[in-house]
Amino acid sequence: MxxxxxxxxxxxxxxxxxxxxxxxxxxxxxxxxxxxxxxHSFRSAEEGGRFRPWLFAIAFNLVRDQKRRRERGQEISxxxxxxxxPAAERYNPSGRVEELAAIDEALNAVPDPFGxxxxxxxxxxxxxxxxxxxxxxxxxTVKSRVNRGRLxxxxxxxxxxxDAPRVSIEVRNRNS
Amino acid sequence: MxxxxxxxxxxxxxxxxxxxxxxxxxxxHLEQCAACRADYEAFRYALGExxxxxxxxxxxxxxxxxxxxVDRAEAKPAGIPRSLWTHLAAAAAGALxxxxxxxxxxxxxxxxxxxxxxxxxxxxxxxxxxxEVPTFxxxxxxxxxExxxxxxxxxxxxxxxxxxxxxxxFMALSGALAEIVSLAASAAAVPELAAxxxxxxxxxxxxxxxxxxxxxxxxxxxxxxxLRTNDRISxxxxxxxxxxxxxxxxxxxxxxxxxxxxxVEAQLTSIxxxxxxxxxxxxxxxxxxxxxxxxxxxxxxxxxxxxxEAPIEYSASSLWRxxxxxxxxxxxxxxxxxxx
Numbered sequence: 001m002x003x004x005x006x007x008x009x010x011x012x013x014x015x016x017x018x019x020x021x022x023x024x025x026x027x028x029x030x031x032x033x034x035x036x037x038x039x040h041s042f043r044s045a046e047e048g049g050r051f052r053p054w055l056f057a058i059a060f061n062l063v064r065d066q067k068r069r070r071e072r073g074q075e076i077s078x079x080x081x082x083x084x085x086p087a088a089e090r091y092n093p094s095g096r097v098e099e100l101a102a103i104d105e106a107l108n109a110v111p112d113p114f115g116x117x118x119x120x121x122x123x124x125x126x127x128x129x130x131x132x133x134x135x136x137x138x139x140x141t142v143k144s145r146v147n148r149g150r151l152x153x154x155x156x157x158x159x160x161x162x163d164a165p166r167v168s169i170e171v172r173n174r175n176s
Numbered sequence: 177m178x179x180x181x182x183x184x185x186x187x188x189x190x191x192x193x194x195x196x197x198x199x200x201x202x203x204x205h206l207e208q209c210a211a212c213r214a215d216y217e218a219f220r221y222a223l224g225e226x227x228x229x230x231x232x233x234x235x236x237x238x239x240x241x242x243x244x245x246v247d248r249a250e251a252k253p254a255g256i257p258r259s260l261w262t263h264l265a266a267a268a269a270g271a272l273x274x275x276x277x278x279x280x281x282x283x284x285x286x287x288x289x290x291x292x293x294x295x296x297x298x299x300x301x302x303x304x305x306x307x308e309v310p311t312f313x314x315x316x317x318x319x320x321x322e323x324x325x326x327x328x329x330x331x332x333x334x335x336x337x338x339x340x341x342x343x344x345x346f347m348a349l350s351g352a353l354a355e356i357v358s359l360a361a362s363a364a365a366v367p368e369l370a371a372x373x374x375x376x377x378x379x380x381x382x383x384x385x386x387x388x389x390x391x392x393x394x395x396x397x398x399x400x401x402x403l404r405t406n407d408r409i410s411x412x413x414x415x416x417x418x419x420x421x422x423x424x425x426x427x428x429x430x431x432x433x434x435x436x437x438x439x440v441e442a443q444l445t446s447i448x449x450x451x452x453x454x455x456x457x458x459x460x461x462x463x464x465x466x467x468x469x470x471x472x473x474x475x476x477x478x479x480x481x482x483x484x485e486a487p488i489e490y491s492a493s494s495l496w497r498x499x500x501x502x503x504x505x506x507x508x509x510x511x512x513x514x515x516x
Binding site (some may be wrong): 005025092099124140146147 | 183233244
Protein backbone atom coordinates (compact mmCIF):
# COMPACT_ATOMS: atom_id res chain seq x y z
CA MET A 1 0.00 0.00 0.00
CA UNK A 2 1.01 3.62 -0.32
CA UNK A 3 1.89 3.86 3.36
CA UNK A 4 4.24 0.91 3.02
CA UNK A 5 5.86 2.24 -0.09
CA UNK A 6 6.32 5.86 0.85
CA UNK A 7 6.33 5.75 4.65
CA UNK A 8 10.10 5.47 5.06
CA UNK A 9 10.75 8.04 2.33
CA UNK A 10 8.43 10.60 3.87
CA UNK A 11 10.03 10.07 7.24
CA UNK A 12 13.54 10.36 5.73
CA UNK A 13 12.63 13.65 4.06
CA UNK A 14 11.11 15.01 7.26
CA UNK A 15 14.11 14.01 9.34
CA UNK A 16 16.45 15.65 6.83
CA UNK A 17 14.43 18.86 7.03
CA UNK A 18 13.69 18.90 10.75
CA UNK A 19 16.92 17.35 11.99
CA UNK A 20 15.06 15.30 14.56
CA UNK A 21 14.05 11.66 14.29
CA UNK A 22 11.19 11.67 16.79
CA UNK A 23 9.72 14.90 15.49
CA UNK A 24 9.90 13.43 12.00
CA UNK A 25 8.03 10.31 13.14
CA UNK A 26 5.26 12.43 14.64
CA UNK A 27 5.02 14.70 11.65
CA UNK A 28 4.94 11.74 9.27
CA UNK A 29 1.65 10.69 10.83
CA UNK A 30 0.31 14.21 10.25
CA UNK A 31 1.38 13.95 6.61
CA UNK A 32 -0.60 10.75 6.11
CA UNK A 33 -3.64 12.13 7.94
CA UNK A 34 -3.65 15.13 5.61
CA UNK A 35 -3.08 12.90 2.61
CA UNK A 36 -6.03 10.74 3.58
CA UNK A 37 -8.26 13.76 4.08
CA UNK A 38 -7.17 15.28 0.78
CA UNK A 39 -7.59 12.16 -1.31
CA HIS A 40 -11.02 13.16 -2.49
CA SER A 41 -9.61 16.31 -4.05
CA PHE A 42 -6.51 14.68 -5.48
CA ARG A 43 -6.57 14.71 -9.24
CA SER A 44 -6.37 11.23 -10.68
CA ALA A 45 -3.48 10.11 -12.85
CA GLU A 46 -5.86 10.36 -15.78
CA GLU A 47 -6.25 14.07 -15.07
CA GLY A 48 -2.54 14.65 -14.78
CA GLY A 49 -2.23 14.28 -11.04
CA ARG A 50 0.86 12.64 -9.64
CA PHE A 51 0.65 11.11 -6.23
CA ARG A 52 4.32 11.29 -5.31
CA PRO A 53 4.90 15.03 -5.68
CA TRP A 54 1.49 15.69 -4.13
CA LEU A 55 2.39 13.62 -1.08
CA PHE A 56 5.86 15.12 -0.72
CA ALA A 57 4.44 18.63 -1.13
CA ILE A 58 2.22 17.96 1.87
CA ALA A 59 5.33 17.00 3.83
CA PHE A 60 7.22 20.14 2.83
CA ASN A 61 4.25 22.35 3.67
CA LEU A 62 4.11 20.88 7.16
CA VAL A 63 7.86 21.38 7.55
CA ARG A 64 7.49 25.00 6.49
CA ASP A 65 4.74 25.53 9.06
CA GLN A 66 6.83 23.88 11.74
CA LYS A 67 9.85 26.06 10.97
CA ARG A 68 7.73 29.19 11.06
CA ARG A 69 6.37 28.20 14.44
CA ARG A 70 9.91 27.67 15.70
CA GLU A 71 10.98 31.06 14.44
CA ARG A 72 8.06 32.73 16.16
CA GLY A 73 8.92 30.91 19.40
CA GLN A 74 5.63 29.07 19.43
CA GLU A 75 7.26 25.68 19.55
CA ILE A 76 9.17 24.78 22.68
CA SER A 77 11.57 21.97 22.20
CA UNK A 78 11.93 19.75 25.19
CA UNK A 79 14.97 18.12 23.67
CA UNK A 80 18.26 19.83 24.22
CA UNK A 81 19.73 18.12 21.21
CA UNK A 82 17.92 16.93 18.15
CA UNK A 83 18.32 13.26 17.48
CA UNK A 84 19.08 11.67 14.16
CA UNK A 85 18.20 8.10 13.46
CA PRO A 86 21.49 6.28 12.93
CA ALA A 87 22.34 5.81 9.29
CA ALA A 88 22.70 2.08 9.83
CA GLU A 89 19.03 1.95 10.78
CA ARG A 90 17.78 4.26 8.08
CA TYR A 91 19.46 2.66 5.10
CA ASN A 92 20.08 -0.88 3.96
CA PRO A 93 23.67 -1.36 5.11
CA SER A 94 24.97 -3.87 2.54
CA GLY A 95 27.97 -4.33 4.81
CA ARG A 96 29.03 -0.68 4.55
CA VAL A 97 28.02 0.75 7.89
CA GLU A 98 30.92 3.21 8.23
CA GLU A 99 30.64 4.40 4.66
CA LEU A 100 26.90 4.88 5.13
CA ALA A 101 27.52 7.06 8.16
CA ALA A 102 29.97 9.24 6.21
CA ILE A 103 27.64 9.58 3.25
CA ASP A 104 24.73 10.40 5.54
CA GLU A 105 26.76 12.98 7.46
CA ALA A 106 27.84 14.67 4.25
CA LEU A 107 24.29 14.64 2.93
CA ASN A 108 22.95 16.27 6.09
CA ALA A 109 25.66 18.93 5.87
CA VAL A 110 24.59 20.16 2.43
CA PRO A 111 22.77 23.44 3.07
CA ASP A 112 19.20 24.02 1.95
CA PRO A 113 17.73 24.65 -0.55
CA PHE A 114 20.32 22.51 -2.32
CA GLY A 115 20.23 19.75 0.29
CA UNK A 116 16.47 19.31 0.07
CA UNK A 117 16.55 19.08 -3.72
CA UNK A 118 19.52 16.71 -3.64
CA UNK A 119 17.81 14.47 -1.09
CA UNK A 120 14.59 14.25 -3.07
CA UNK A 121 16.26 13.40 -6.37
CA UNK A 122 19.28 11.29 -5.45
CA UNK A 123 18.08 9.54 -2.27
CA UNK A 124 14.30 9.45 -2.36
CA UNK A 125 14.33 8.93 -6.12
CA UNK A 126 11.94 11.58 -7.41
CA UNK A 127 12.33 12.89 -10.91
CA UNK A 128 13.40 16.51 -11.39
CA UNK A 129 9.83 17.46 -12.22
CA UNK A 130 8.41 15.67 -9.19
CA UNK A 131 10.99 17.26 -6.92
CA UNK A 132 10.16 20.68 -8.36
CA UNK A 133 6.44 20.09 -7.82
CA UNK A 134 7.08 18.93 -4.26
CA UNK A 135 9.26 21.94 -3.46
CA UNK A 136 7.15 24.43 -5.37
CA UNK A 137 9.87 25.52 -7.78
CA UNK A 138 10.42 25.30 -11.51
CA UNK A 139 12.17 22.49 -13.31
CA UNK A 140 15.13 24.69 -14.14
CA THR A 141 15.47 25.82 -10.54
CA VAL A 142 15.38 22.33 -9.12
CA LYS A 143 17.95 21.08 -11.64
CA SER A 144 20.25 23.92 -10.71
CA ARG A 145 19.77 23.20 -7.01
CA VAL A 146 20.43 19.52 -7.49
CA ASN A 147 23.64 20.22 -9.38
CA ARG A 148 24.85 22.63 -6.72
CA GLY A 149 23.81 20.18 -4.03
CA ARG A 150 25.83 17.47 -5.74
CA LEU A 151 28.87 19.73 -5.94
CA UNK A 152 28.57 20.65 -2.26
CA UNK A 153 28.06 17.00 -1.30
CA UNK A 154 31.17 16.04 -3.27
CA UNK A 155 33.30 18.59 -1.41
CA UNK A 156 31.99 17.67 2.03
CA UNK A 157 32.08 13.93 1.44
CA UNK A 158 35.60 13.95 0.07
CA UNK A 159 36.75 16.07 3.01
CA UNK A 160 35.19 13.59 5.40
CA UNK A 161 36.88 10.83 3.48
CA UNK A 162 40.21 12.69 3.73
CA ASP A 163 40.43 13.43 0.02
CA ALA A 164 39.71 17.12 -0.54
CA PRO A 165 39.15 18.24 -4.14
CA ARG A 166 41.53 20.61 -5.84
CA VAL A 167 38.93 23.30 -6.41
CA SER A 168 36.82 24.65 -3.55
CA ILE A 169 33.23 25.04 -4.56
CA GLU A 170 31.44 28.26 -3.79
CA VAL A 171 27.83 27.42 -3.07
CA ARG A 172 25.91 30.54 -3.93
CA ASN A 173 22.40 30.74 -2.57
CA ARG A 174 20.44 32.04 -5.50
CA ASN A 175 16.95 31.89 -4.08
CA SER A 176 14.29 32.01 -6.73
CA MET B 177 35.18 26.02 -22.69
CA UNK B 178 36.33 27.88 -19.63
CA UNK B 179 36.90 25.97 -16.40
CA UNK B 180 34.79 28.39 -14.38
CA UNK B 181 31.65 27.37 -16.28
CA UNK B 182 32.40 23.73 -16.48
CA UNK B 183 30.96 22.52 -13.19
CA UNK B 184 27.56 24.02 -14.07
CA UNK B 185 27.31 21.33 -16.72
CA UNK B 186 28.39 18.33 -14.64
CA UNK B 187 24.93 16.94 -14.05
CA UNK B 188 23.63 17.56 -17.57
CA UNK B 189 26.75 16.04 -19.09
CA UNK B 190 26.66 12.98 -16.86
CA UNK B 191 22.94 12.42 -17.43
CA UNK B 192 23.18 12.89 -21.20
CA UNK B 193 21.06 16.04 -21.36
CA UNK B 194 23.46 18.10 -23.46
CA UNK B 195 23.01 18.25 -27.19
CA UNK B 196 25.67 16.67 -29.34
CA UNK B 197 27.77 19.75 -29.93
CA UNK B 198 27.92 20.76 -26.27
CA UNK B 199 28.60 17.20 -25.22
CA UNK B 200 31.46 17.02 -27.66
CA UNK B 201 32.96 20.25 -26.32
CA UNK B 202 32.71 19.08 -22.74
CA UNK B 203 34.35 15.77 -23.62
CA UNK B 204 37.08 17.62 -25.44
CA HIS B 205 37.70 19.90 -22.47
CA LEU B 206 37.88 16.91 -20.14
CA GLU B 207 40.56 15.40 -22.31
CA GLN B 208 42.62 18.55 -22.23
CA CYS B 209 42.15 19.84 -18.67
CA ALA B 210 43.47 17.51 -15.98
CA ALA B 211 42.04 19.60 -13.15
CA CYS B 212 38.50 19.57 -14.52
CA ARG B 213 38.82 15.91 -15.32
CA ALA B 214 39.76 15.20 -11.71
CA ASP B 215 36.86 17.36 -10.47
CA TYR B 216 34.43 15.52 -12.70
CA GLU B 217 35.68 12.10 -11.65
CA ALA B 218 35.38 13.14 -8.01
CA PHE B 219 31.86 14.35 -8.77
CA ARG B 220 30.90 11.03 -10.33
CA TYR B 221 32.46 9.07 -7.51
CA ALA B 222 30.73 11.07 -4.78
CA LEU B 223 27.39 10.95 -6.58
CA GLY B 224 27.75 7.21 -7.01
CA GLU B 225 28.23 6.84 -3.28
CA UNK B 226 25.24 9.07 -2.57
CA UNK B 227 22.97 7.21 -4.96
CA UNK B 228 24.01 3.91 -3.40
CA UNK B 229 21.95 4.88 -0.36
CA UNK B 230 18.86 2.75 -0.22
CA UNK B 231 16.22 3.66 2.28
CA UNK B 232 14.93 0.76 4.30
CA UNK B 233 11.37 -0.34 3.69
CA UNK B 234 8.76 1.03 6.03
CA UNK B 235 8.48 -1.28 9.00
CA UNK B 236 5.21 -3.00 9.79
CA UNK B 237 5.16 -1.22 13.13
CA UNK B 238 5.43 2.16 11.46
CA UNK B 239 2.69 1.30 8.98
CA UNK B 240 0.43 0.19 11.80
CA UNK B 241 1.17 3.37 13.76
CA UNK B 242 0.32 5.54 10.76
CA UNK B 243 -2.91 3.73 10.03
CA UNK B 244 -3.85 3.87 13.68
CA UNK B 245 -3.19 7.63 13.66
CA VAL B 246 -5.40 8.02 10.58
CA ASP B 247 -8.11 6.00 12.31
CA ARG B 248 -7.94 8.14 15.43
CA ALA B 249 -8.10 11.29 13.32
CA GLU B 250 -11.21 10.06 11.61
CA ALA B 251 -12.67 8.41 14.74
CA LYS B 252 -14.35 5.76 12.69
CA PRO B 253 -16.89 3.55 14.46
CA ALA B 254 -16.45 -0.22 14.48
CA GLY B 255 -17.52 -2.05 11.34
CA ILE B 256 -18.32 -0.33 8.06
CA PRO B 257 -18.89 3.34 8.87
CA ARG B 258 -21.92 5.31 7.70
CA SER B 259 -19.66 7.68 5.78
CA LEU B 260 -18.19 4.80 3.81
CA TRP B 261 -20.46 5.30 0.82
CA THR B 262 -19.49 8.96 0.71
CA HIS B 263 -15.84 8.00 0.69
CA LEU B 264 -16.41 5.31 -1.88
CA ALA B 265 -18.24 7.72 -4.12
CA ALA B 266 -15.42 10.25 -3.79
CA ALA B 267 -12.86 7.54 -4.41
CA ALA B 268 -14.77 6.40 -7.46
CA ALA B 269 -14.47 9.87 -8.92
CA GLY B 270 -10.76 10.02 -8.53
CA ALA B 271 -9.51 6.49 -8.13
CA LEU B 272 -7.48 4.79 -10.78
CA UNK B 273 -5.87 1.47 -10.40
CA UNK B 274 -2.91 0.58 -12.54
CA UNK B 275 -1.28 -2.81 -12.46
CA UNK B 276 1.92 -3.26 -14.39
CA UNK B 277 3.54 -6.60 -13.82
CA UNK B 278 6.60 -8.32 -15.23
CA UNK B 279 6.40 -11.80 -16.71
CA UNK B 280 6.60 -13.61 -13.40
CA UNK B 281 3.26 -14.93 -12.27
CA UNK B 282 1.66 -13.31 -9.28
CA UNK B 283 0.36 -15.59 -6.57
CA UNK B 284 -3.28 -14.82 -5.99
CA UNK B 285 -6.33 -16.40 -4.55
CA UNK B 286 -8.31 -17.30 -7.61
CA UNK B 287 -11.59 -17.00 -5.84
CA UNK B 288 -10.93 -13.29 -5.34
CA UNK B 289 -9.36 -11.90 -8.47
CA UNK B 290 -7.92 -12.71 -11.82
CA UNK B 291 -4.71 -10.96 -12.68
CA UNK B 292 -3.70 -9.30 -15.88
CA UNK B 293 -0.08 -9.90 -16.70
CA UNK B 294 1.51 -7.48 -19.07
CA UNK B 295 4.76 -8.51 -20.68
CA UNK B 296 6.66 -5.38 -21.60
CA UNK B 297 9.10 -5.57 -24.45
CA UNK B 298 12.70 -4.71 -23.71
CA UNK B 299 12.84 -1.43 -25.59
CA UNK B 300 11.18 1.97 -25.41
CA UNK B 301 7.63 1.78 -26.63
CA UNK B 302 4.39 3.58 -26.11
CA UNK B 303 3.14 2.12 -22.88
CA UNK B 304 -0.34 0.93 -22.23
CA UNK B 305 -1.79 1.86 -18.92
CA UNK B 306 -4.55 -0.42 -17.89
CA UNK B 307 -6.73 1.79 -15.83
CA GLU B 308 -9.02 0.01 -13.45
CA VAL B 309 -11.74 1.68 -11.49
CA PRO B 310 -12.20 -0.02 -8.15
CA THR B 311 -15.43 -1.87 -7.99
CA PHE B 312 -18.03 -1.36 -5.43
CA UNK B 313 -20.67 -3.69 -4.23
CA UNK B 314 -23.16 -2.74 -6.87
CA UNK B 315 -20.89 -1.70 -9.74
CA UNK B 316 -18.99 -3.82 -12.24
CA UNK B 317 -15.34 -3.37 -13.07
CA UNK B 318 -14.61 -0.93 -15.85
CA UNK B 319 -11.40 -1.22 -17.66
CA UNK B 320 -10.13 1.70 -19.66
CA UNK B 321 -7.34 1.03 -22.08
CA GLU B 322 -5.69 4.31 -22.79
CA UNK B 323 -3.34 3.34 -25.53
CA UNK B 324 -2.74 0.10 -27.33
CA UNK B 325 0.81 -1.08 -27.45
CA UNK B 326 2.85 -3.97 -28.70
CA UNK B 327 2.39 -6.06 -25.62
CA UNK B 328 0.57 -9.36 -25.60
CA UNK B 329 -2.19 -9.58 -23.04
CA UNK B 330 -2.54 -12.92 -21.34
CA UNK B 331 -5.29 -12.63 -18.79
CA UNK B 332 -7.63 -10.03 -17.52
CA UNK B 333 -7.94 -8.40 -14.12
CA UNK B 334 -11.38 -8.43 -12.68
CA UNK B 335 -12.11 -7.43 -9.14
CA UNK B 336 -15.06 -9.38 -7.91
CA UNK B 337 -15.75 -7.71 -4.63
CA UNK B 338 -14.00 -4.67 -3.17
CA UNK B 339 -14.25 -5.91 0.36
CA UNK B 340 -12.33 -9.00 -0.62
CA UNK B 341 -9.55 -7.25 -2.51
CA UNK B 342 -6.46 -7.19 -0.36
CA UNK B 343 -3.12 -5.80 -1.40
CA UNK B 344 -1.20 -8.53 0.29
CA UNK B 345 -2.34 -10.72 -2.59
CA PHE B 346 -0.12 -8.83 -5.01
CA MET B 347 3.62 -9.03 -5.07
CA ALA B 348 5.71 -5.94 -5.59
CA LEU B 349 7.76 -6.62 -8.69
CA SER B 350 10.61 -4.85 -10.35
CA GLY B 351 9.54 -1.47 -11.65
CA ALA B 352 5.91 -1.78 -10.56
CA LEU B 353 3.80 -1.57 -7.46
CA ALA B 354 0.10 -1.67 -7.00
CA GLU B 355 -0.85 0.49 -4.06
CA ILE B 356 -3.97 1.06 -2.10
CA VAL B 357 -4.66 3.41 0.72
CA SER B 358 -7.13 1.99 3.16
CA LEU B 359 -9.60 4.39 4.61
CA ALA B 360 -10.22 2.16 7.57
CA ALA B 361 -7.65 -0.07 9.19
CA SER B 362 -10.34 -2.37 10.45
CA ALA B 363 -10.70 -6.06 9.70
CA ALA B 364 -12.95 -5.17 6.74
CA ALA B 365 -10.28 -3.02 5.09
CA VAL B 366 -11.65 -1.49 1.95
CA PRO B 367 -9.34 -0.60 -0.89
CA GLU B 368 -10.14 2.93 -1.90
CA LEU B 369 -7.44 4.26 -4.12
CA ALA B 370 -4.58 2.78 -6.01
CA ALA B 371 -2.00 4.88 -7.71
CA UNK B 372 0.98 3.48 -9.41
CA UNK B 373 4.08 5.50 -10.04
CA UNK B 374 6.51 3.78 -12.25
CA UNK B 375 9.34 4.59 -14.60
CA UNK B 376 8.12 4.95 -18.11
CA UNK B 377 10.00 5.58 -21.28
CA UNK B 378 7.58 6.95 -23.76
CA UNK B 379 8.48 7.65 -27.32
CA UNK B 380 6.41 10.60 -28.49
CA UNK B 381 6.67 9.86 -32.17
CA UNK B 382 3.33 9.14 -33.83
CA UNK B 383 2.00 5.67 -33.25
CA UNK B 384 2.21 3.24 -36.10
CA UNK B 385 0.33 -0.05 -36.23
CA UNK B 386 -0.52 -0.92 -32.68
CA UNK B 387 -2.67 -3.99 -32.32
CA UNK B 388 -2.00 -6.90 -30.02
CA UNK B 389 1.60 -7.65 -30.69
CA UNK B 390 1.86 -6.80 -34.35
CA UNK B 391 4.88 -4.53 -34.72
CA UNK B 392 4.49 -1.20 -36.42
CA UNK B 393 6.65 0.21 -39.15
CA UNK B 394 9.80 1.94 -38.13
CA UNK B 395 9.56 5.72 -38.25
CA UNK B 396 12.06 7.66 -40.36
CA UNK B 397 14.80 9.23 -38.21
CA UNK B 398 13.83 12.65 -36.92
CA UNK B 399 16.31 15.44 -36.16
CA UNK B 400 14.74 15.71 -32.70
CA UNK B 401 13.32 12.94 -30.57
CA UNK B 402 11.51 13.54 -27.32
CA LEU B 403 11.94 11.04 -24.55
CA ARG B 404 9.91 11.13 -21.36
CA THR B 405 10.91 9.28 -18.23
CA ASN B 406 8.36 9.85 -15.50
CA ASP B 407 7.90 13.60 -15.88
CA ARG B 408 11.40 14.25 -17.07
CA ILE B 409 11.75 15.28 -20.68
CA SER B 410 14.97 14.89 -22.57
CA UNK B 411 15.73 15.60 -26.20
CA UNK B 412 17.87 13.57 -28.55
CA UNK B 413 19.10 15.42 -31.60
CA UNK B 414 20.39 13.88 -34.77
CA UNK B 415 21.99 15.47 -37.78
CA UNK B 416 23.31 18.91 -38.64
CA UNK B 417 22.17 22.02 -36.79
CA UNK B 418 20.62 23.27 -40.04
CA UNK B 419 18.00 20.54 -39.51
CA UNK B 420 17.97 20.33 -35.73
CA UNK B 421 17.37 24.02 -35.00
CA UNK B 422 14.36 24.48 -37.32
CA UNK B 423 12.88 21.27 -35.89
CA UNK B 424 13.32 22.60 -32.37
CA UNK B 425 11.81 25.97 -33.29
CA UNK B 426 8.82 24.23 -34.83
CA UNK B 427 8.20 22.44 -31.55
CA UNK B 428 7.87 25.77 -29.74
CA UNK B 429 4.46 26.31 -31.25
CA UNK B 430 3.07 23.45 -29.17
CA UNK B 431 1.31 25.62 -26.59
CA UNK B 432 -0.30 22.63 -24.95
CA UNK B 433 2.96 21.36 -23.59
CA UNK B 434 4.71 24.21 -21.74
CA UNK B 435 7.15 21.82 -20.12
CA UNK B 436 8.31 20.59 -23.49
CA UNK B 437 8.59 24.17 -24.74
CA UNK B 438 10.76 25.01 -21.76
CA UNK B 439 13.11 22.12 -22.50
CA VAL B 440 13.24 22.98 -26.20
CA GLU B 441 13.96 26.63 -25.49
CA ALA B 442 16.76 25.64 -23.10
CA GLN B 443 18.26 23.49 -25.86
CA LEU B 444 18.06 26.34 -28.36
CA THR B 445 19.64 28.73 -25.88
CA SER B 446 22.43 26.25 -25.29
CA ILE B 447 23.05 25.89 -29.03
CA UNK B 448 23.11 29.66 -29.45
CA UNK B 449 25.46 30.15 -26.50
CA UNK B 450 27.80 27.41 -27.71
CA UNK B 451 27.95 29.01 -31.11
CA UNK B 452 28.86 32.41 -29.69
CA UNK B 453 26.25 34.06 -31.91
CA UNK B 454 24.28 36.94 -30.42
CA UNK B 455 20.63 36.81 -29.45
CA UNK B 456 18.06 38.85 -31.33
CA UNK B 457 18.73 42.49 -30.36
CA UNK B 458 15.79 43.95 -28.44
CA UNK B 459 15.40 47.38 -26.87
CA UNK B 460 15.66 47.32 -23.08
CA UNK B 461 12.58 49.39 -22.20
CA UNK B 462 10.04 47.27 -23.97
CA UNK B 463 11.75 44.28 -25.41
CA UNK B 464 8.82 43.04 -27.45
CA UNK B 465 6.27 45.74 -28.04
CA UNK B 466 8.27 48.91 -28.47
CA UNK B 467 8.34 50.34 -32.00
CA UNK B 468 12.06 49.66 -32.19
CA UNK B 469 11.55 46.10 -31.00
CA UNK B 470 8.71 45.56 -33.41
CA UNK B 471 10.75 46.98 -36.21
CA UNK B 472 13.65 44.70 -35.42
CA UNK B 473 11.68 41.47 -35.13
CA UNK B 474 9.07 42.24 -37.75
CA UNK B 475 11.69 43.23 -40.26
CA UNK B 476 13.57 40.06 -39.60
CA UNK B 477 10.53 37.85 -40.01
CA UNK B 478 8.30 39.50 -42.57
CA UNK B 479 9.96 42.58 -43.87
CA UNK B 480 8.91 46.18 -43.09
CA UNK B 481 5.56 46.37 -41.24
CA UNK B 482 2.56 48.13 -42.67
CA UNK B 483 1.87 51.54 -41.16
CA UNK B 484 -1.58 50.66 -39.81
CA GLU B 485 -0.77 47.10 -38.76
CA ALA B 486 -1.57 46.34 -35.15
CA PRO B 487 1.37 45.47 -32.87
CA ILE B 488 1.93 41.77 -32.63
CA GLU B 489 2.72 39.92 -29.44
CA TYR B 490 5.78 37.85 -30.14
CA SER B 491 6.02 34.40 -28.73
CA ALA B 492 9.20 32.46 -28.06
CA SER B 493 8.58 30.76 -31.38
CA SER B 494 8.60 34.09 -33.23
CA LEU B 495 11.72 35.30 -31.46
CA TRP B 496 13.60 32.15 -32.30
CA ARG B 497 12.42 32.23 -35.90
CA UNK B 498 13.74 35.76 -36.09
CA UNK B 499 17.04 34.60 -34.66
CA UNK B 500 17.26 31.71 -37.11
CA UNK B 501 16.44 33.96 -40.01
CA UNK B 502 19.19 36.30 -38.89
CA UNK B 503 21.90 33.82 -37.93
CA UNK B 504 20.89 30.51 -39.45
CA UNK B 505 23.39 30.55 -42.27
CA UNK B 506 26.18 31.54 -39.95
CA UNK B 507 25.30 28.77 -37.50
CA UNK B 508 25.11 26.17 -40.24
CA UNK B 509 28.51 27.27 -41.48
CA UNK B 510 30.04 27.05 -37.99
CA UNK B 511 28.46 23.62 -37.53
CA UNK B 512 29.83 22.37 -40.84
CA UNK B 513 33.34 23.58 -39.97
CA UNK B 514 33.25 21.96 -36.52
CA UNK B 515 32.40 18.55 -37.95
CA UNK B 516 35.25 18.55 -40.43
